[in-house]
């Protein structure tokens with residue numbers, strides 16, 4: 001799906017991403033872990049062109065991405081879920097979900113509504129369709145945000161710390177939905193601090209630090225026998241609190 | 243002449259002046275409606291231009307804003323009404339055409355109000371746009387909307403919701419500022435009153451009625467604005 005070569009991103013003189021080369025295959029779930037400020041968000045945002053890379057090349061299904069030319073088309077196929085949900089506060093839950101299908105994909109209202117209800121059922125929120133985002137809990141809002149992204153029928157979803165803004169007891173319901181997506185075969189790139197979840201769902205784990213991909217591999221290998229010292233330190237800090 | 247309370251003729255003055263003021267009030271409302279609509283449009287365009295346009299264009303807009311905010315509305319009105327047609331004729335003359343462009347008082351008045359208020363309102367609108375979380379723009383872009391669609395569908399509605407009270411105050415101010423249009427020969431309330439007073443010498447009566455007319459126009463309007471503000475802040479809480 002994505003083939004990334006020597007991706008580099010600078011903000012002024014700060015190098016945030018350094019020479020990242022990575023592949024994300026169709027149907028694969030990749031989780032990206034690493035300390036704060038290591039460039040995880042920036043990396044995800046380069047994939048859907050929210051950020052313009054300073055150097056390097058990104059191929060999406062074989063085509064080289066080129067900022068203005070492809071961004072709209074690309075974003076219809078690669079959805080994104082944010083840490084802060086970013087639901088549209090002036091719309092009801094239903095309208096949040098059906099808005100893009102109606103106005104971007106020009107789906108007739110009736111069909112968009114049917115689709116929205118299907119997706120709300122999938123995330124377990126059919127009964128909240130008429131409410132406004134501000135009336136929902138964080139976990140519910142994030143599930144709506146996932147439904148909203150799914151409504152564009154994307155080929156891939158990017159998640160940037162989807163559970164980091166949630167109270168601990170609400171994390172589970174969101175992860176549950178994401179596990180369901182995995183079973184449906186959705187391609188996903190997930191930035192997360194939920195190590196148990198990452199170990200569970202990923203085909204592939206990437207550990208980033210200071211703009212580098214320090215280590216990547218299968219979850220068993222990364223979590224049980226990390227090769228790199230820095231990976232080990234990071235996991236110890238997160239898992240054992242040392 | 244010695245004026246005593248007994249020598250005031252409110253009833254007599256009302257007989258002619260009140261119907262005239264009612265006519266004038268219609269004109270004032272029309273002017274305000276048109277002026278405010280165009281000012282809002284101008285405000286949005288200036289705000290969006292100053293935020294997102296090509297840099298040299300942004301600088302030009304800022305210069306224009308400084309000119310408008312640095313001169314009184316009355317001077318702008320007079321300039322549009324008397325000077326702009328002359329300039330246009332001069333310009334046409336330079337290209338060998340002989341023209342006699344004129345601007346109607348109403349058009350000049352509405353244009354002046356729209357430009358002047360547009361500039362002030364653009365600052366409020368710009369603030370409104372900036373107050374919306376960047377995440378809203380990103381979410382919209384990520385759903386496949388373009389930048390322009392995002393602005394129109396997602397950002398502006400939210401920005402406007404938060405600045406309705408401020409814009410409402412401009413509306414009430416504008417209705418009162420239409421009195422300046424008397425100086426460009428718009429037959430609004432002040433001009434009618436002046437004419438009447440100078441013909442009848444019912445000075446006290448005439449201008450008292452004028453003040454009342456403005457009160458009747460602006461007080462209910464400002465209460466409407468408050469009501470809308472209240473409704474909006476309530477719906478915010480949901």
Ligand SMILES: Nc1ncnc2c1ncn2[C@@H]1O[C@H](COP(=O)(O)OP(=O)(O)OP(=O)(O)O)[C@@H](O)[C@H]1O
Pocket residue numbers: 011014016034035036037038039040041042043
């Ligand atoms: N718009 C920006 N301008 C300048 N520097 C930025 C900008 N965005 C991010 N950075 C810097 O880039 C670095 C990487 O940021 P990024 O958000 O990608 O990290 P992250 O791994 O997602 O961290 P976190 O876990 O805190 O979300 C940080 O040092 C950050 O300060």
Ligand SMILES: [Mg+2]
Pocket residue numbers: 040041042160161
């Ligand atoms: Mg981040």
